[in-house]
Structures are given as C-alpha cells and as structure tokens.
Amino acid sequence: PPLDSIKTMVASEFQVKDAFLDPYGIPTVQVTREPAKEKFQRLLEQLRQQGLIAAIRGTADGLTIKVFQKSQVKPSNKNINLGLFLGTIATVFLAGYYLWTAGVFGSQVLQQQLIAIVDPAANPYLKAGLFAGGLLSIIGLHEFGHKAAARHHKMDATLPYFVPGPPPIGTFGALISLKSPPANRDQLFDLGLSGPVVGFAVTIAVAALSVLIGILPNASQSTQLAQWSSTCGAQLGTSGCLSNIDFSIWPGQPLILIIISQLTSMVRPGVLLDGQLFFAAQIGALLTFLNIVPAWQLDGGHISRAVFGAEVHKVASVIGLLLLFFAGYWTFGILILAFMFFSRRGFAGVEPLDDISPVSNSRKLLYILALGMLLLTFAFSPF
Structure with a gap:
C-alpha cells in the first residue's frame, strides 16, 4: 500500500x-x-x-x-513432526525397558533381585510404557502449553518437534518453532510461562501417581528389602542401596519432589514409589528447571525479557548461566553459550513488536510463580 x-x-x-x-x-x-x-x-x-x-x-x-x-509463512511438513514423535515414543519406551531391567543401579542382577521381592508379576513392557507415558505427557503437554499460548495470541507456530535420544531418558526433549514475533511483552511473557507451568503441573501429577500406584511391602518383603539393600550396598561400596535413595535432602533432589515424598509418608506410610513414574517426574522437574532459568531465549529468558526489558535481561542471562554452572549443568550451559555465539545476537532475547509498553501488572505478579517454579525444581546435576 x-x-x-x-x-x-x-x-x-x-x-x-x-x-x-x-x-x-x-x-x-x-x-x-x-x-x-x-x-x-x-x-x-x-x-x-x-x-x-x-x-x-x-x-x-x-x-x-x-x-x-509480512513474510509469507510456509506451512511446515507435519510428517516430520509425526515421524519424530513416533521415533521418540520408541526410544523413550526402550529407555523405560532399560530402566526396569537394568535399573538405577546399573546392574541387571541387582534389579532383578529387587523386582523379585517387590513386584515379581510385573510386566516389563507395561512398566516401560508407564515410564514412556509419564515422560512424554510432561514433555508433550509442556510444548502444547506454548502452542496454546501462541494460538491464543495469533502467533504462527509449528507443532512440537520431539527429539529422540538414548537410554536412560530416551529423548532430548521437544521444541516448537515460532514463525511470527509476539506483538508485545504480555504475549512474550505468556509464551515463556505457558510451557513450564503446564509441564510443572503434569510433573506433580506424575509424581503423585507414582505414590498412588506404589507398593506397600508386607513384613516379609520389608525384611527381604533390608537384606537386599545391605547386599547391594556391599557390592557397590555404599552403606546400602535403598538408604542412598533419600528424597529428603535438598538440593540433591528438587524441593517439589521432596514435598511430595514427605506427603507420601503421611498418606501412605512405608510405600515404595513406582520407580518408573517417579523417575519420569524427576526428569520433568529437571526439564522445568532448565527451561525456567532466566537466560537467553529459554522460556525463563522470555519471561525475564518481558518483565525487565532488554538491558536487565542481559544481566539476568549472566545470572542464569552462572546458576547452571553452579548447579553442575556444564554441558547445557556451554550449549547455551554456543547458541548465543553462533546466533550472533549474544545475550539478546526475543524482541516483541511493541517493546515500549510494559508487561501488565497481573503478569508481574505471575513472575513470582516463575521464581517459585525455579526454586521448587532446582537441584544439583545428577550427571
């Protein structure tokens, strides 16, 4: 015109x-x-x-x-999304099977001894499916939270691209590609917060389900478990295997999972959490933490960029990267630095079309929710 x-x-x-x-x-x-x-x-x-x-x-x-x-938005090939999703289902299922047969102790013999005590009739394929269902629900609904926010604000975005990976997790997560910029800081905030909030809620649900379907050992099983723990600990050079799975120590475990484990002791005293689902919840808490860190163009970076603007966002990104390195997530931190370098934009975040209007007051209050999720999911790197 x-x-x-x-x-x-x-x-x-x-x-x-x-x-x-x-x-x-x-x-x-x-x-x-x-x-x-x-x-x-x-x-x-x-x-x-x-x-x-x-x-x-x-x-x-x-x-x-x-x-x-306005640039023409080319339709994405949904067959790629579907193929990656099906491939990720397969790799996460295989990871779940590996976890059930080899276990967190890395010994098939020890794992089979434990299964024989607590759940000898368990179907390993059902257990693998339980892990896959829990983890993919967390990751998938996280991404669809972003997708819903983008659609609500009329931003063009692709379907999630799932990334297959090796055991013991089976995936490197998922992502969506934004094809149009947010109109203002409110939209940028919503885009950043929507995924972690949904993923965090599903993580809590999966952890709670691990309690509800967990096994309450009888007296005989409890005695056998104590003996097994001692034998396992002797083989691995520790005081005992089960005694080392302590969900009450922070920051070795995320606070949200500690809270759930404490509630477990009141709701179902002595319950053995379903390990497949609880491990999926642990990964969910980890992914939420890594996403909500206020750095670069992570979800937390979108949130801090929306609330504080460009200059303060750069400072927040430095703090976020230092937090990652302090917690032991060196590989992830270095990967973020590499993306920052090759993008040639440094610490710059996503820039909305209207970058002069401040984020709404209600969203400033919701920023407390983002900080709460950061605190509740923070834990030192398990790797």
Whole structure:
C-alpha cells in the first residue's frame, strides 16, 4: 500500500506527526507519545489484513512506527513432526525397558533381585510404557502449553518437534518453532510461562501417581528389602542401596519432589514409589528447571525479557548461566553459550513488536510463580 494509506491506518489509532520513507524505503510514521499497547494491537490487526506488520519504538520526542511487508509463512511438513514423535515414543519406551531391567543401579542382577521381592508379576513392557507415558505427557503437554499460548495470541507456530535420544531418558526433549514475533511483552511473557507451568503441573501429577500406584511391602518383603539393600550396598561400596535413595535432602533432589515424598509418608506410610513414574517426574522437574532459568531465549529468558526489558535481561542471562554452572549443568550451559555465539545476537532475547509498553501488572505478579517454579525444581546435576 502507498504511504498515504499506511498513514491513514496509523492515524486511526495515533496522533500522527509525520510520515515518510526512511533511507531504506521503509514506511515510517512518527506519532505523539502516549500509552500505546491497545492502540498498537488494533493497528496490527488492520495491517495484518493488508499483509503488513509493524514495529513501534520510542524516540526522544515521541514514538516511531515502521511498517514492513509480512513474510509469507510456509506451512511446515507435519510428517516430520509425526515421524519424530513416533521415533521418540520408541526410544523413550526402550529407555523405560532399560530402566526396569537394568535399573538405577546399573546392574541387571541387582534389579532383578529387587523386582523379585517387590513386584515379581510385573510386566516389563507395561512398566516401560508407564515410564514412556509419564515422560512424554510432561514433555508433550509442556510444548502444547506454548502452542496454546501462541494460538491464543495469533502467533504462527509449528507443532512440537520431539527429539529422540538414548537410554536412560530416551529423548532430548521437544521444541516448537515460532514463525511470527509476539506483538508485545504480555504475549512474550505468556509464551515463556505457558510451557513450564503446564509441564510443572503434569510433573506433580506424575509424581503423585507414582505414590498412588506404589507398593506397600508386607513384613516379609520389608525384611527381604533390608537384606537386599545391605547386599547391594556391599557390592557397590555404599552403606546400602535403598538408604542412598533419600528424597529428603535438598538440593540433591528438587524441593517439589521432596514435598511430595514427605506427603507420601503421611498418606501412605512405608510405600515404595513406582520407580518408573517417579523417575519420569524427576526428569520433568529437571526439564522445568532448565527451561525456567532466566537466560537467553529459554522460556525463563522470555519471561525475564518481558518483565525487565532488554538491558536487565542481559544481566539476568549472566545470572542464569552462572546458576547452571553452579548447579553442575556444564554441558547445557556451554550449549547455551554456543547458541548465543553462533546466533550472533549474544545475550539478546526475543524482541516483541511493541517493546515500549510494559508487561501488565497481573503478569508481574505471575513472575513470582516463575521464581517459585525455579526454586521448587532446582537441584544439583545428577550427571
């Protein structure tokens, strides 16, 4: 559309001071400074109907709106999403089978001895499926939380891309690709918080289910378990295998799982948690922590960028990376640094189209929820 048409659309929402083409030929409209969030969103709706998009920034004496041709969004190949998902189901199922047969102690003999005591009739394939169902529910619903937020705010986003991996986890997680930018900091905040909140809730549900279907050993089983623990500990050079699985020590375990284990002792005293589901919950807590760290373009990075803006977000990213290294997640921290380097954007986060309007007060309060999840899922690296 000609510059006059663009000026008319902008003038329907803002008081226009000037309109011109900048040296690169980009339509630019200068308007008076005023609260712009709702007005700019309405303007974006008008522009979208014309195949256009805009960005608004502050200047010394007002606001500047630049209008661009909106890029055509190419439809993604859903067969790739489906293939990766089916492949990840297979690798996570195999990981669950490995966990049930080889166990957390890395010894098939010790694991089979334990199974013979607590659940000799267990079907290893059902146990593998239990682990796969728990873990994929956490990861998948986390990503669909992002997808739902993107759809709510009319942002183009792909379906989740699941990433298969080797045992004992069977996957490197999943991700969605955002094909259009958030309109403002509110949308960026929602995009960042939605996934971790959903994943965190499902993690709690999976951990609780591990309690509900756990086994209550009888007196004979308890005696055999004590003997097995002593024998296992002697082979592994520890005081006892079961005594080393202590869910009451932080930060060796996430606080949220400690709380659930403490509730377990009151609701079902003496219960043996279902190991397959509880391990899935442990991975879920780990993934939530790694995602909610306020660094770069992680989910927590989106949240901090939305709340604090570009400059403070850079400081938050440094703090987030230091937290990762302090907790022992060196590989993940180095991977983030590599992405930052090769993206050539350094600590910069995702930039919304409207970067002058602050995040809403309700979302500032919700930031406490993000900090709470960070605290409740924090634990030293188990690797």
